[in-house]
Amino acid sequence: MKYVDEFRSGELARALASELEQAMPPGRELAIMEVCGGHTHAIYKHGIDELLPRGLELVHGPGCPVCVIPVGRVDDAVSLALEPNVIFTTFGDMMRVPGSKGSLLDARSRGADVRMVYSPLDALELARANPERELIFFAIGFETTAPSTAVTLLQARDEAISNFSVFCNHVTIGPPLRAILDAPELRLDGLIAPGHVSAVIGSRPYEFIASEYGRPVVVAGFEPLDILQSVLMLVRQLAAGRAEVENQYTRVVRENGNPRALEAIEQTMELRDSFEWRGLGSIPRSGLRLRDEFAGWDAERRYKVPGLSVPDHKACQCGQVLRGLVKPWECKVFGTACTPERPIGTCMVSAEGACAAYYNYGRNRPTRRDKIQA
Amino acid sequence: MCLGIPAQIVEILDPEAKTAKADIGGVRRIVSCALLEGEAQLGEWVLVHVGFALDRIDEEQANETLQLLSDMGEAYERELAGIRASAGESSKGAA
Numbered sequence: 001m002k003y004v005d006e007f008r009s010g011e012l013a014r015a016l017a018s019e020l021e022q023a024m025p026p027g028r029e030l031a032i033m034e035v036c037g038g039h040t041h042a043i044y045k046h047g048i049d050e051l052l053p054r055g056l057e058l059v060h061g062p063g064c065p066v067c068v069i070p071v072g073r074v075d076d077a078v079s080l081a082l083e084p085n086v087i088f089t090t091f092g093d094m095m096r097v098p099g100s101k102g103s104l105l106d107a108r109s110r111g112a113d114v115r116m117v118y119s120p121l122d123a124l125e126l127a128r129a130n131p132e133r134e135l136i137f138f139a140i141g142f143e144t145t146a147p148s149t150a151v152t153l154l155q156a157r158d159e160a161i162s163n164f165s166v167f168c169n170h171v172t173i174g175p176p177l178r179a180i181l182d183a184p185e186l187r188l189d190g191l192i193a194p195g196h197v198s199a200v201i202g203s204r205p206y207e208f209i210a211s212e213y214g215r216p217v218v219v220a221g222f223e224p225l226d227i228l229q230s231v232l233m234l235v236r237q238l239a240a241g242r243a244e245v246e247n248q249y250t251r252v253v254r255e256n257g258n259p260r261a262l263e264a265i266e267q268t269m270e271l272r273d274s275f276e277w278r279g280l281g282s283i284p285r286s287g288l289r290l291r292d293e294f295a296g297w298d299a300e301r302r303y304k305v306p307g308l309s310v311p312d313h314k315a316c317q318c319g320q321v322l323r324g325l326v327k328p329w330e331c332k333v334f335g336t337a338c339t340p341e342r343p344i345g346t347c348m349v350s351a352e353g354a355c356a357a358y359y360n361y362g363r364n365r366p367t368r369r370d371k372i373q374a
Numbered sequence: 375m376c377l378g379i380p381a382q383i384v385e386i387l388d389p390e391a392k393t394a395k396a397d398i399g400g401v402r403r404i405v406s407c408a409l410l411e412g413e414a415q416l417g418e419w420v421l422v423h424v425g426f427a428l429d430r431i432d433e434e435q436a437n438e439t440l441q442l443l444s445d446m447g448e449a450y451e452r453e454l455a456g457i458r459a460s461a462g463e464s465s466k467g468a469a
Contacts, residue, residue, distance in 0.1 A: 038377055091424075091456075092452065092456055093452075116456070116459065117460060118403075118424065118425060118456040118457050118459065118460035119424045119425025119426070119460060120424065120425070121404070121406060121425045121426075122425065122460045141424075144378075144423055144428070145423070145424055147409055147426065147428075148406075148409075148423070148424045148425065148426045151406060151408045151409065151426065155391075196377075196378045196421075196423060196428065199378070199421070199428055199429055200428070222377070223438070251431065251432075251435055252378075252421065252429055252431065258409060258428065258429060260408070260409050260410070260411065261409045261428070264408070264409070351452055
């Protein structure tokens, strides 16, 4: 594979891979979850998985903002987009996610004014430019993205922009990790924690994984060497019987995160009693909603949304992929009925989805390693 | 979507509203510096995520990351395409 060859030529990568080989505790099989979809993408793009020693497996986690949104919330978004006089704005990937009655893209072809934005600020700008229209922003993402929505809401309030509202689907990273660690079907030895979420929340919120579950955690950057080095740090902890939270990404992540970003979230949002996740079901106190002070900017309070829990497409195994139970290529519709061009599930839509990453980098069949392990 | 992209501040627009113009992989657009500690300075490198400077980074690291991101292909290209598509619209207003 091309990428592997290029990457293998890196002296540092080779050195790290050989250190990793030596650090492996003899006779043990290790499963390490890379929580973040950005990491999944980098791993398959650069073929990092093929550099790992035998007995060490990387398992994909739920850290893909688009992937975790359940069908019911997509249906709610479609319903909001079809409201009269509304301009519905969303990040690009979310447009193509199928709901039970089609995607936002389908809603657009039925006459809804659905537009792609790069930033919530662009949605606010559209509200300023179109005072006679109602602007709704489809907010998704973990703590990396929530501060951006929060600052945009503060700005809307300060400027008294009343034709702007947010359909809030922000989620927090801790609760789904707890749900995965509590699940009996999957045995994980350690976790690679997401870098940019941690730039906001810091490394401290992962402490429970070490203290309550006895699993080591390393917060990692997104470059191939970052990931490889983080795996090495985890393996060293495991070989030494340690379970600590370590930070490989010190150039961006601090223990306490970004206080201004946390403050903006705190000012505008609060935890919901419960939020439904694709594949993980309803998880208590895992999603964010707007505070009462921001009710005027809350699309869920300004409009009637169906608010139903809708099961995934029968053939779709995104849920199991997100929990690390099924590899993308093990799903029956992978690469056949479900492709990036005509996705059935979210994991095939987003560039950070495990299925899209496998598919785009030619992994539409098991790799040599997968065959050996199977 | 979770990608933070290194960008250089090329113009301070409104210190009060904390807006600046940043060069993100060759595309210039308005970013918010509301999440940075203190005021953004001309020439500074920051990590930009959905139009917000999430944190400061040093130049050397920024260049290394940019190189790696461009090697990453599709995810980076999609992110840049989004910024490019949005740059025209947002540069009219917020300043």
